[in-house]
Amino acid sequence: MAMTGQDILALVRDLFPICRSLTGDGVRRTLARLAEICPLEVTETASGTPVFDWVVPPEWNVRGATIRTAAGETVVDFADSNLHLVSYSTPVRQRMSLTALRPHLHSLPEKPGLIPYRTAYYKPDWGFCLEHRRLAALAEGEYDVEIDTTLAPGHLTYGECFIPGASDEEILISAHVCHPSLANDNLSSVTVAAFLGRALAGRRLRHGCRILFVPSTIGTLTWLARNEARLGRIKAGLVLSCIGDAHAFQYKRTVGGAALIDRVMGIVFRDHHQDASIIDFFPYGYDERQYNAPGFRLPVGNLCRSTWGEFPQYHTSADNPQLLSAEALEGSLDLLLQVIETIEADRTYVNLSPKGEPQLGRRGLYGAIGGAQSPRDFQLALLWLLNQSDGTRSLLDIAERSDMPFALLAQAAEALEENGLIAAVEADQGDRQRHASD
Numbered sequence: 001m002a003m004t005g006q007d008i009l010a011l012v013r014d015l016f017p018i019c020r021s022l023t024g025d026g027v028r029r030t031l032a033r034l035a036e037i038c039p040l041e042v043t044e045t046a047s048g049t050p051v052f053d054w055v056v057p058p059e060w061n062v063r064g065a066t067i068r069t070a071a072g073e074t075v076v077d078f079a080d081s082n083l084h085l086v087s088y089s090t091p092v093r094q095r096m097s098l099t100a101l102r103p104h105l106h107s108l109p110e111k112p113g114l115i116p117y118r119t120a121y122y123k124p125d126w127g128f129c130l131e132h133r134r135l136a137a138l139a140e141g142e143y144d145v146e147i148d149t150t151l152a153p154g155h156l157t158y159g160e161c162f163i164p165g166a167s168d169e170e171i172l173i174s175a176h177v178c179h180p181s182l183a184n185d186n187l188s189s190v191t192v193a194a195f196l197g198r199a200l201a202g203r204r205l206r207h208g209c210r211i212l213f214v215p216s217t218i219g220t221l222t223w224l225a226r227n228e229a230r231l232g233r234i235k236a237g238l239v240l241s242c243i244g245d246a247h248a249f250q251y252k253r254t255v256g257g258a259a260l261i262d263r264v265m266g267i268v269f270r271d272h273h274q275d276a277s278i279i280d281f282f283p284y285g286y287d288e289r290q291y292n293a294p295g296f297r298l299p300v301g302n303l304c305r306s307t308w309g310e311f312p313q314y315h316t317s318a319d320n321p322q323l324l325s326a327e328a329l330e331g332s333l334d335l336l337l338q339v340i341e342t343i344e345a346d347r348t349y350v351n352l353s354p355k356g357e358p359q360l361g362r363r364g365l366y367g368a369i370g371g372a373q374s375p376r377d378f379q380l381a382l383l384w385l386l387n388q389s390d391g392t393r394s395l396l397d398i399a400e401r402s403d404m405p406f407a408l409l410a411q412a413a414e415a416l417e418e419n420g421l422i423a424a425v426e427a428d429q430g431d432r433q434r435h436a437s438d
Contacts, residue, residue, distance in 0.1 A: 004195065005330030011037065011191045012183055012244070012329075013321050019082035019180045022121055022215045023047075023059040023156050030177055031159040031213060034190070038197025038211070041162070043226070044155035051225045054218055057121065059154025060088050065147040067128060070095070075138065076128050082180040083317055085147065086127035087119040092147040098140050107132035108316065115317040117182060124151075156222055159213040161197035165205035171340055172237030172300060174287055178215035182319045184306060188244025192332045199337060206344050207235060220287040224296065236261035236343055237300035239288040243332040244324035245306050249276040252302040255292040257281065259299035263396055264342050271405045272338060305332070345410040346396045349389040349422040357386060363419045380404065381412035389422050 015033060020026040031042050049056040065078035065085045078085045086106070104127040106118050112132040120127065126147055158177070173196065175189040190213060197211050214220050224231065238261065243249075251265045257280060269276040281301075283289050285308055291300035305328065306314075313319040360366040365382060384402045395413060399406040416422045 004333065005326030005328075008191045008195050008329040008333065009321065009324060009326045011194065012187045012324060015187055015191070016181050016183060016321055017082070019062060019085075020178055021060050021087045021119075021180065022057060022178050022218055023154060024061045026061075026180070027157045027177055027215065030190070031157065034159060034161075034194045034213060037194040038161045039163075039201060040159045040197075040213075042157060042159050043223075044157050045222050045226070046155055047153045049156075049222070051218065051221045054221055056156045056218065056222060057088075058151045059156075061150050062089075063148040065089070065128070065149070066145075067101070068144045068146075069139075070142045070144065075134070075143065076130050081115055081317060083115045083117050083129055083182075085149075086125070086129060087117075087180065088121050088151070089126035089147050089149055090120075090124050090151060091149050092126050092145050095142050095144050097142055098138055101143055101145065104128060104145075105130065105135055107135045111312075111316060111318075112136075117180070117315040156215060156219060158215065158219050158223060160223075161194070161211040161213075163197065163200045163203065163205060163209040163211075165208040167206060168208070168233050169206075169235040170208040170210050170233045171343060172210050172212070172234050172291075172298075173240065173336070174212045174214065174220065174237065174291070174300070175240045176216040176219070176287060177213045178219065181317075182315065183321045184242045184244050184311070184319050184323050185308065185314060186241055188242060188324055188329060188332070189240035192243055192329055192336070193240060195333055196336050199333070200340070208233075209340065214287070216287060217290065220290045224290065231296060231298060234298050234300070236264065237291065237298060238336070238339070239286050239291070239300060239302045240304075240332075241286045241302060241308060242304045242306045242311070244329050245311070246325060246328055247305040247311070249273055249332075249335065250304050250307060251276065251278045252285065252288060252304075253278065253281050254288075254299050254301050255281045255297065256299075259301075260343070260346075260396075261299050261301050261339075263400065264339055264346075265301065265303075267396060267399050267406050268335065268338050268342055271407065273335065303335075342396075342406055345406070346394050347413070348391065348394045348425040349385065349413060349417070350391040350425055351386055351389040351422055353386075353421055354390070357383070358421055363421075365415060365419065377404070377408060378412060381408045382416060385409060385412050385416055385422065391425050 018026045047058045067076040106129045109132050116129045175193045193211050253262045288302040291298040388398045
């Protein structure tokens with residue numbers, strides 16, 4: 001196994017014990033660790049700040065939480081798993097009967113050995129999560145409940161890794177950092193995104209790449225509110241979720257279904273991941289629904305392996321590092337690089353010898369071998385490019401029309417350009433033409 005996949009999995013294990021939520025020191029500790037992997041700028045927004053129809057909540061931090069019998073026996077301890085405490089629980093210190101305690105205890109009767117994940121973000125409440133078999137074994141009597149948390153004015157924290165490009169246009173990658181000890185959802189995406197930042201750092205890019213590590217919903221909306229004036233720079237984007245297990249890839253389209261990212265994902269899946277699937281947009285899931293809201297309509301889709309809510313370990317203690325594999329994590333990183341490289345290579349060309357086919361043989365192009373492809377495939381790619389390069393069709397257009405691999409067409413374009421047979425159209429002109437055709 002290549003070391004990159006093992007490195008990503010090691011980072012998952014490092015971050016897994018940290019208790020993350022919408023706000024608080026757990027998010028800061030996570031971002032500090034990610035900053036060791038990729039360049040990261042951290043932004044804080046004060047509690048009480050209006051964000052469209054929302055308000056940044058108080059900051060939540062936790063020092064500990066336990067349930068003990070009257071005899072002092074510990075029944076549930078946050079120190080054993082941070083899933084034991086309902087996220088954003090208010091402070092509690094009191095003795096109560098099991099009858100009074102039960103409404104605050106959450107379990108999964110259908111999965112009696114697992115701890116569920118629950119939150120109480122926007123309504124003051126408290127609770128514990130535990131295995132159903134442990135709950136069923138609780139004896140009648142009194143219990144001492146202690147939740148040592150704070151809910152106070154503070155900040156919401158998010159991180160950005162930005163790799164600049166030659167143009168102002170950006171590719172956006174977004175992962176949420178508000179989940180506690182859950183590995184596939186969503187440490188897999190957080191860690192793969194960090195290693196994507198490391199892989200791109202120092203590269204010469206046409207487009208900037210902005211990687212966001214944000215608390216779900218309120219964090220994403222906060223970033224959108226703070227950056228509304230420059231959202232038009234986003235050319236394509238992906239929200240990442242659950243990309244560390246063995247399932248085949250799935251892509252959820254943007255709300256319009258025909259954005260650049262929708263087309264790129266179709267080509268990348270066709271060329272490299274034939275077992276992958278594509279589904280239409282629906283307004284539930286992760287933060288793609290925020291980016292695709294009517295007031296933004298940003299070209300951002302969702303990439304996952306397992307679908308939220310549809311794998312048995314989802315939002316339970318079974319979503320741990322053992323569910324992930326180094327191979328799957330590295331495969332997800334490779335896919336993201338394929339997507340970015342496709343967007344980077346997508347150019348519009350004009351044929352400089354348009355009156356009939358130019359003579360390829362005297363230029364050493366007839367019968368040339370392009371990489372591992374056969375001479376005939378490479379020759380056909382050359383001919384497709386010469387035929388379609390009228391200044392209005394991009395490589396992506398030609399890949400869709402010809403059903404030829406995008407990478408082969410890009411290689412053929414490079415050969416034709418080196419021989420003075422085609423020339424790239426200015427980027428802004430090509431973009432205008434493609435947008436008009438959409």
